[in-house]
Amino acid sequence: xxxxxxxxxxxxxxxxxxxxxxxxxxxxxxxxxxxxxxxxxxxxxxxxxxxxxxxxxxxxxxxxxxxxxxxxxxxxxxxxxxxxxxxxxxxxxxxxxxxxxxxxxxxxxxxxxxxxxxxxxxxxxxxxxxxxxxxxxxxxxxxxxxxxxxxxxxxxxxxxxxxxxxxxxxxxxxxxxxxxxxxxxxxxxxxxxxxxxxxxxxxxxxxxxxxxxxxxxxxxxxxxxxxxxxxxxxxxxxxxxxxxxxxxxxxxxxxxxxxxxxxxxxxxxxxxxxxxxxxxxxxxxxxxxxxxxxxxxxxxxxxxxxxxxxxxxxxxxxxxxxxxxxxxxxxxxxxxxxxxxxxxxxxxxxxxxxxxxxxxxxxxxxxxxxxxxxxxxxxxxxxxxxxxxxxxxxxxxxxxxxxxxxxxxxxxxxxxxxxxxxxxxxxxxxxxxxxxxxxxxxxxxxxxxxxxxxxxxxxxxxxxxxxxxxxxxxxxxxxxxxxxxxx
Ligand SMILES: CC(=O)N[C@H]1[C@@H](OP(=O)(O)OP(=O)(O)OC[C@H]2O[C@@H](n3ccc(=O)[nH]c3=O)[C@H](O)[C@@H]2O)O[C@H](CO)[C@@H](O)[C@@H]1O[C@H](C)C(=O)N[C@@H](C)C(=O)N[C@H](CCC(=O)O)C(=O)O
Ligand SMILES: Nc1ncnc2c1ncn2[C@@H]1O[C@H](COP(=O)(O)OP(=O)(O)OP(=O)(O)O)[C@@H](O)[C@H]1O
Ligand SMILES: N[C@H](CCC[C@H](N)C(=O)O)C(=O)O
Ligand SMILES: [Mg+2]
Numbered sequence: 210x211x212x213x214x215x216x217x218x219x220x221x222x223x224x225x226x227x228x229x230x231x232x233x234x235x236x237x238x239x240x241x242x243x244x245x246x247x248x249x250x251x252x253x254x255x256x257x258x259x260x261x262x263x264x265x266x267x268x269x270x271x272x273x274x275x276x277x278x279x280x281x282x283x284x285x286x287x288x289x290x291x292x293x294x295x296x297x298x299x300x301x302x303x304x305x306x307x308x309x310x311x312x313x314x315x316x317x318x319x320x321x322x323x324x325x326x327x328x329x330x331x332x333x334x335x336x337x338x339x340x341x342x343x344x345x346x347x348x349x350x351x352x353x354x355x356x357x358x359x360x361x362x363x364x365x366x367x368x369x370x371x372x373x374x375x376x377x378x379x380x381x382x383x384x385x386x387x388x389x390x391x392x393x394x395x396x397x398x399x400x401x402x403x404x405x406x407x408x409x410x411x412x413x414x415x416x417x418x419x420x421x422x423x424x425x426x427x428x429x430x431x432x433x434x435x436x437x438x439x440x441x442x443x444x445x446x447x448x449x450x451x452x453x454x455x456x457x458x459x460x461x462x463x464x465x466x467x468x469x470x471x472x473x474x475x476x477x478x479x480x481x482x483x484x485x486x487x488x489x490x491x492x493x494x495x496x497x498x499x500x501x502x503x504x505x506x507x508x509x510x511x512x513x514x515x516x517x518x519x520x521x522x523x524x525x526x527x528x529x530x531x532x533x534x535x536x537x538x539x540x541x542x543x544x545x546x547x548x549x550x551x552x553x554x555x556x557x558x559x560x561x562x563x564x565x566x567x568x569x570x571x572x573x574x575x576x577x578x579x580x581x582x583x584x585x586x587x588x589x590x591x592x593x594x595x596x597x598x599x600x601x602x603x604x605x606x607x608x609x610x611x612x613x614x615x616x617x618x619x620x621x622x623x624x625x626x627x628x629x630x631x632x633x634x635x636x637x638x639x640x641x642x643x644x645x646x647x648x649x650x651x652x653x654x655x656x657x658x659x660x661x662x663x664x665x666x667x668x669x670x671x672x673x674x675x676x677x678x679x680x681x682x683x684x685x686x687x688x689x690x691x692x693x694x695x696x
Contacts, residue, residue: 537667554667
């Protein structure tokens with residue numbers, strides 16, 4: 210138990226009705242989770258206004274309420290705190306409640322449209338290999354050193370973040386790498402955390418359903434760097450036209466990385482093949498087992514970040530050459546018959562184009578590129594024809610299939626995708642509703658040296674149909690079929 214006064218340390222209080230010298234058991238922003246002696250923080254959400262649940266939170270035992278508007282009728286014995294912005298207050302309260310755990314480890318945040326999961330996960334891998342106890346908060350999973358927990362968000366809410374950071378403190382974790390999404394920044398989920406460093410990857414059109422404009426999306430990302438302390442480093446991709454904008458107002462020490470421009474950390478691609486990249490990182494040559502130009506950026510960011518965190522260069526280069534691709538992010542295998550299979554999470558037109566262009570940059574005309582792809586049900590329908598167009602224009606053969614149809618009819622989704630295929634590309638395509646059969650067919654169609662891309666599900670381990678999730682793992686399935694074909 211901790212006093213309300215201690216939880217509110219550094220929160221700017223507008224009005225206080227009642228006492229802050231009360232003992233508090235827990236903090237909640239969802240009234241449904243409130244129990245006796247908890248604090249309820251009322252937040253105006255995107256769907257409803259949490260203020261309308263103040264009464265029900267009190268009925269469930271809330272001893273205090275933090276809100277932007279104190280209700281007209283207050284209850285005796287309950288403390289009401291008015292603040293300017295409840296979600297900001299929540300973030301600071303969350304840190305205080307868990308003993309400011311971000312101050313007891315080195316926390317690095319990765320933000321940008323693409324590459325966050327890849328960079329954060331590879332940094333986790335690298336620091337583990339270097340012998341440290343490490344934490345990870347990512348889209349794919351949460352790691353408290355060796356203990357794995359499922360992730361529900363790319364950047365969880367501030368209470369969840371601090372709860373995991375506290376667990377990391379208890380485990381003696383020294384470094385933690387986390388993804389910082391634009392939703393996370395906008396909703397103050399990372400506010401009040403003490404970051405040792407921040408990394409910017411790149412910015413392209415995304416999440417414009419949530420942010421009103423590209424400029425707003427960019428400015429939200431920039432806020433993360435604006436809020437870094439002067440003890441932190443801010444590492445940015447200067448090849449991206451928004452890379453320097455990110456650092457305009459930061460107090461942190463500024464560092465840049467680039468493949469094309471002048472920068473503190475530079476990389477040159479010496480070889481780009483299906484079994485990896487030969488890179489020159491500043492003046493050091495290193496072979497990495499990751500594919501494609503965008504991974505050269507990711508590796509460079511990792512190299513720079515690890516050096517800024519104090520890893521010794523020679524050891525760092527050796528560890529970089531040992532890194533393995535992240536689950537479902539350009540994860541690849543090469544069969545004994547020399548068929549390359551790539552599993553990637555590309556589930557948007559942009560990402561799909563990116564991945565296909567990367568593969569086409571490496572492959573020669575003699576090798577076929579067979580793409581297996583679908584689109585999720587109950588999700589943005591406008592992306593379907595676009596993905597149909599991109600897949601068929603940039604592959605030799607395409608098999609359209611299902612990707613979590615959810616409550617929709619799978620055949621209808623595939624029809625929508627096929628609407629984007631241009632007449633001259635139709636003969637390259639076929640549709641197989643059953644994703645397992647689609648993958649099997651791709652394996653049967655492939656000749657030695659061909660490439661199979663299975664896009665859309667990446668690390669997911671299920672197929673969701675009508676609310677039911679059954680086990681499904683693209684990588685395991687393709688690996689099994691390619692093995693069977695060898696017999
Ligand atoms: C659009 C969005 O980001 N929503 C997030 C937001 O919820 P919200 O504002 O919609 O909440 P709301 O339903 O309006 O409710 C407002 C308040 O009333 C409370 N309430 C509500 C009902 C009730 O009975 N009692 C009660 O107290 C709610 O707990 C909440 O505090 O705040 C919640 C708590 O932090 C988040 O879980 C929730 O994430 C939803 C589930 C979500 O899908 N978010 C996605 C879009 C997201 O955050 N994605 C990013 C990036 C992904 C990427 O880069 O691809 C991520 O970081 O994961
Ligand atoms: N640096 C990069 N630049 C462009 N594309 C990338 C980069 N790194 C990875 N990708 C591609 O972008 C997609 C997303 O990669 P990743 O999961 O690492 O990004 P993310 O920022 O975590 O995305 P999300 O917002 O979905 O969590 C993948 O399809 C991957 O192949
Ligand atoms: N976070 C995204 C991921 C989509 C992945 C794709 N496999 C799908 O199910 O549509 C969503 O749930 O919309
Ligand atoms: Mg991610």
